[in-house]
Amino acid sequence: MADVSELERQARELLRPEVYEYYAGGSGGEVTLRANPEAWHQIRFLPRVLRDVSAVRTSVRLAPPLNLELRTPVAVAPTAYHRLAHPDGEAATAAGAARAGALFVLSSRSSRRLEDVAAVVADAAGSWWFQVYMMQERELTAGLVRRAAAAGAQALVLTADTPVVGRQALVPGGGVISDRDYEDNLGPLDDLSRARIVPASLADIGWLGEISGGLPVVVKGVLRADDAAACLAAGAAAVIVSNHGGRQLDQALPTALAFPAVQAAAAGRPVLVDGGVRSPENVLAGLALGAPLVFVGRPVLWALACGGANGVRALLEGLTEGLAHVMALAGAPSVAALPGLGTVAGPGTAPAG
Ligand SMILES: Cc1cc2nc3c(=O)[nH]c(=O)nc-3n(C[C@H](O)[C@H](O)[C@H](O)COP(=O)(O)O)c2cc1C
Secondary structure, eight states: OHHHHHHHHHHHHHOOOHHHHHOOOOOOOOHHHHHHHHTTTTTTEEOSSSOOOOOOOOOOEEEEEOEESSSEEHHHESSSSSTTTTTTTTHHHHHHHHHHHHHEEEEETSOOOOOHHHHHHHTTOEEEEEEEOSSSSHHHHHHHHHHHHHHTOOOOEOOSSSSSSSSSSTTTTTSOOOHHHHHHHHHOOSSSGGGOOOOOTTTTHHHHHHHHTTTEEEEEEEHHHHHEEEEEEEEOOOEOOGGGGGGGTTTTHHHHHHHHHHHTTTTSSOOOEEESSHHHHHHHHHHHHHHHHHHHHEHHHHHHHHHHHHEEEEEEEHHHHHHHHHHTTOOOOOOGGGGTSEESTTTOOOOOO
């Protein structure tokens, strides 16, 4: 089983120091960055006993409109600029994910052309979603979304927690990222401000559905019950509980602790989660709270830096094998048997299930 902290240590040795800092860091005092992984340890399990767990299945099915069949509920969160970690960039990450049977979410800030990434996923019969930032020039966003739909993206992920960028990568006069890093995908830009990230709105959920010819829209970055209800009422197919891996508002609630209230407001619609997931027990915790998919961000970048596509595949397969083991310990032969087996530990917390 892949040890994520060891992987991070190895990646740190391989990456340029400023790239490592860009990937690893959080915003503000990095309170949320540290709190995300710690919060998963506050989820406690109520394992079932005397169940037949001789054949544990990690496969997962999401009903229409998401309509996905995956070998694992461990999914790859959208992260920017994979060519900083590996020369093949997002094409390597996507290949690794597809071979592991995992969902890959491609960032709007991809450093490879989305059509090249889509071809790699199709070759391995994988599944991918496309993440959307609303950009200053709306037609740039629309162009990317139409291309993603034409290339076979199965859903759009609208990132909602970036009204302004919390952690600036494009530092004028020499940041880690150069214009070229996303011009490969976006096309050459005479003026970089055309691609500046601007706030999204509830109305954009419907707009994205329309311009993509009907792709389901998943809203990422939700931490509150009322926001989840509003997104779903506006037509979202699902929400992702996320605080952007501690890179937006510092001191935002860790995702493991935000999850239960969001899920209660979602009236049975899928609520997915990311942030600080580092081990099979963390994945189990997300699933036991009721998420059908649990995303990993930084660990995938470490795996990509250390081993390219094979590294990403090994990480995801390692987490999935570890998950099968802890599912057996929890008395759950399938992912569908997990919701209700986890509860947030704390004074006065009633056990679930
Ligand atoms: C280097 C880096 C780049 C990211 N880029 C994006 C992005 O382009 N779009 C987006 O929606 N989220 C982005 N995120 C946030 C991730 O999708 C995800 O929410 C977060 O990384 C999950 O936390 P984890 O890294 O602790 O697993 C980025 C995160 C990191 C670390």
